[in-house]
Amino acid sequence: MRVIMLIDMDYFFVACEEIKRPELKQKPTIVGADPKEGKGRGVVMTCNYAARKFGIHSAMPISQAYKIKPDAEYLPMDYSYYESKSNEVFSIIKTFAEKVEQVSIDEFFIDLSVTLSEASDALEYAKRIKEAIATRAKLPCSIGISENKLIAKMACEKAKPSGIKLVRGADAKSFIAKMKLGELYGIGSKTEERLNALGYTTAEELAKASIMSLMENFGSFGIELHNIANAIDESEVVEAGDAKSISREQTFESDTSNPAEISSSIRRLASELGTELESKKISFKTIGIKLRYSDFSESLHGRTIRQTNQPGQIAETALSLFKENSEGRRKIRKLGVRVSGLTSYRSQKSLF
C-alpha cells in the first residue's frame, strides 16, 4: 500500500507578495495582468482570500475582477521571485522525502510508502511538513494524502485553504462519487461535455460504465476514464527531468494582421528566448510558432533544423514560418514562439 501526498501552496503568488508586504493580508490583492482601468486583456493569476470573498478567482478575466473591485491591490507577476520561493519550498520538502515530483511552480507530489507504515502516521508527518514550510518559507500550503496521486490531488482540493486531508484507499471511490466529472483531475471541459452527452454526469455514474463502451467513444483514453472514475491510479511519483520545451507568448492589445507589428513581436519573443537559452546553456533543434486568432482557434507550425545554440536561428526560422503560414491574413490575437528538442551543452566544449 502506498502513501502519496500532494503539497499545494495556497494562493502562492500573492502569499509570496505578502511576505514582502504583510499589510496586503488584510487587503483584497490580485496578481495578474494589468487591469488598465478595466480594459486589460489578461486574467487573474492568483488572489488572496480577502479578494475571493468578493467572488474573484484565478483565471477570471482581469477586467471582470476590476469591475467587482477596482480598489483592490493589483500586482504584476514577479516570476523570478516566485521561482526562488518555490525552490526554497522544494528544498524543505526534500528534507522529508527522498523523491519529490514538482508538478508546477506551487505543487509537489511525494511518495512516503517506505518512510511511513501507517496511514495515521501520515497525518502527523504532513503536519510537520506544513509547519516547516510555514516557519521556514513563511508560506501556507494544503496537503492531500491518499494511496495514489489522483486521490491525493482531489483530497488536497478539499483541504484548502490551509488544511490537511487524508482519504484512505477504501474510501477513495465514495470520496469522489458525487463529484462532477469536470472536477476530476484529468477530465477537462471537452471530455466532460462529451461524457454528459452520453448520459454521465458524476464519477459514480461513470464508474458504472463498461470499459468497452468507453473505448468505443474515446479509444484507449476510455480506459483512463474508467480508472479515474474508479479512483484507480497506478502512476508513480517521479522526479521531473529537464524541460522539454521553452516558449514565450504575447497577446496583442488588439487583434492584428499588421506584418510589421507581428514581425517585431516575433523578433522580441525570439530574442527573449535566446537570452534564456544562452544563460541556461541549452541548445535546441526545433523552432515553432503558435498563432491564436480572434475566434480563439489556434494553429501551430514548426521546423526542425540541426541542433544549434545560435539564438539568431530562432527569429529567422520563426519569421519564415510565419511568412509561409500567414495566408489569408487572419487577425491574430496571440503569438507564441517555442523551441524544443533541447539539450544542455554545459559540459560540452562546443557544438561546432
Place this chain on the structure above:
DNA sequence: TCTGGGGTCCTAGGACCC
C-alpha cells in the same frame, strides 16, 4: 463579458530507413 502564459502528453499520418 471575456477568456495569460507557461507547460505536458497523446494521436495520427507521412517520410525514410533497414
Place this chain on the structure above:
DNA sequence: TCTGGGGTCCTAGGACCC
C-alpha cells in the same frame, strides 16, 4: 504486377494542467 514489417523522426492538432 505487386509490394512485408518494424522503427524513428517530423509535423500538426487536441486535450489537459496550473
